[in-house]
């Protein structure tokens with residue numbers, strides 16, 4: 609089969625011919641990949657920053673995968689050959705305390721398709737039956753592949769703070785990229801805040817408008833703009849999908865008293881005097897992907913037409929061009945490669 613291999617850090621992915629992966633346990637499933645989303649985490653992996661998450665080349669990247677079941681082990685009972693499925697990327701054992709609490713992403717035996725084991729930038733991928741979410745009728749796998757990571761990450765983060773998005777409050781989305789453009793819709797879907805979307809890129813600001821943001825702002829001067837918009841109060845909720853030093857400073861700078869700053873994008877360093885946090889009773893929280901049920905719920909919302917995914921599709925052969933465009937900030941929404 610065709611696959612895009614991370615052979616070594618800081619170099620383009622190599623398009624190689626590999627054997628089709630075999631099932632090694634009876635609870636496994638082989639999926640023919642119809643779509644694989646391309647994520648900033650793939651860039652981090654190529655840059656050698658994802659070893660804490662288990663990356664060790666050679667490795668097939670690709671963690672936002674969807675396709676059709678092509679082979680099943682003897683113990684598999686919930687899916688059959690031909691079923692359209694999304695692949696929940698974290699491996700979860702189902703037996704540890706974290707799994708039994710529903711926090712699959714904190715599983716004691718954590719693994720991650722496309723980071724610690726071979727992923728979906730290939731024609732086939734093997735995963736556990738537990739990782740699959742069956743798609744509702746009428747939903748094409750390639751069209752929803754980004755939900756496997758971008759979708760659940762957005763959902764997990766928004767659902768965690770949805771009770772704070774009361775009428776009369778303001779929620780700010782910093783960064784309307786692959787994850788942010790989904791989160792923007794989820795804040796509207798799960799909460800009642802006025803939604804402010806912030807992005808330095810004009811195409812992404814237009815997308816935010818199309819997706820129903822109440823106010824769309826450029827990143828330049830955004831702290832003052834949000835203060836002005838809220839009568840000086842600031843935003844009760846700030847969701848940061850960028851995570852740079854700059855957005856950390858902006859996010860904290862625009863936060864209202866008793867507000868919550870929620871971090872999804874990462875890379876910068878959060879720096880705030882504790883006296884300032886205590887004095888204004890502010891909270892800073894972080895989010896790591898989401899649970900299997902988060903993904904199942906995202907798929908239900910999508911199936912009912914309540915979520916729009918902005919995607920562009922490319923053949924697997926174009927993966928290095930797509931990664932370069934993502935690095936340069938030229939993708940609007942999510943790019944999906946089609947290995948099949």
Ligand SMILES: [Zn+2]
Pocket residue numbers: 647648649650671757758
């Ligand atoms: Zn990702």
Ligand SMILES: [Zn+2]
Pocket residue numbers: 700701702703704705706707714715716717
């Ligand atoms: Zn577990």
